[in-house]
Amino acid sequence: AQTVTQSQPEMSVQEAETVTLSCTYDTSESNYYLFWYKQPPSRQMILVIRQEAYKQQNATENRFSVNFQKAAKSFSLKISDSQLGDTAMYFCAFRNNDMRFGAGTRLTVKP
Amino acid sequence: GAVVSQHPSWVICKSGTSVKIECRSLDFQATTMFWYRQFPKQSLMLMATSNEGSKATYEQGVEKDKFLINHASLTLSTLTVTSAHPEDSSFYICSAPRTGAPNEQFFGPGTRLTVL
Numbered sequence: 322a323q324t325v326t327q328s329q330p331e332m333s334v335q336e337a338e339t340v341t342l343s344c345t346y347d348t349s350e351s352n353y354y355l356f357w358y359k360q361p362p363s364r365q366m367i368l369v370i371r372q373e374a375y376k377q378q379n380a381t382e383n384r385f386s387v388n389f390q391k392a393a394k395s396f397s398l399k400i401s402d403s404q405l406g407d408t409a410m411y412f413c414a415f416r417n418n419d420m421r422f423g424a425g426t427r428l429t430v431k432p
Numbered sequence: 433g434a435v436v437s438q439h440p441s442w443v444i445c446k447s448g449t450s451v452k453i454e455c456r457s458l459d460f461q462a463t464t465m466f467w468y469r470q471f472p473k474q475s476l477m478l479m480a481t482s483n484e485g486s487k488a489t490y491e492q493g494v495e496k497d498k499f500l501i502n503h504a505s506l507t508l509s510t511l512t513v514t515s516a517h518p519e520d521s522s523f524y525i526c527s528a529p530r531t532g533a534p535n536e537q538f539f540g541p542g543t544r545l546t547v548l
Binding site: 363365371373416421422 | 470534541
């Protein structure tokens with residue numbers, strides 16, 4: 322079974338600074354999808370960014386970008402120009418036949 | 433974007449009763465839906481995969497007789513917690529990928545279950 326590991330339970334960053342959240346995964350599959358989700362206190366899961374494993378180019382969405390290293394099975398999320406509204410839990414997810422999540426990283430953006 | 437709804441958003445029940453949670457894809461068809469459970473300050477744990485027209489697939493350690501799943505149509509899956517006990521109190525989230533688009537998966541807002 323696929324496993325997803327987020328080794329940073331908590332992180333903090335100053336407003337306007339850049340922060341990187343790490344994620345590694347384990348799989349024997351060659352075709353899969355990777356996601357970063359944000360979960361604010363409302364607990365609604367919000368898609369931040371996604372990456373298809375067959376694409377070599379790293380995905381970007383405005384202030385959010387990923388560093389996808391397929392051989393190393395690494396999928397980190399970089400948040401640039403952090404904003405107070407970025408404060409939330411962030412989950413890395415792996416999707417093949419189903420979707421599984423890492424333990425999450427609680428990010429706090431400080432004013 | 434696509435919308436997934438859950439009903440109810442919260443429920444309080446007495447120990448020993450059964451509770452049904454509905455998950456609907458409002459503007460797309462979903463042959464598969466996923467049910468997750470999330471305890472406070474923890475991650476989402478996959479409980480089962482709901483398949484339209486066939487039996488659900490349960491994760492190891494999840495009692496299929498306790499958590500009954502029915503995927504009655506291409507837009508509706510239900511999770512029934514039977515003979516609920518306080519330890520079943522949790523946040524239940526359903527998720528549905530758009531059929532044919534595994535890179536598009538949408539989440540319901542969740543249901544908070546409290547068993548007294």
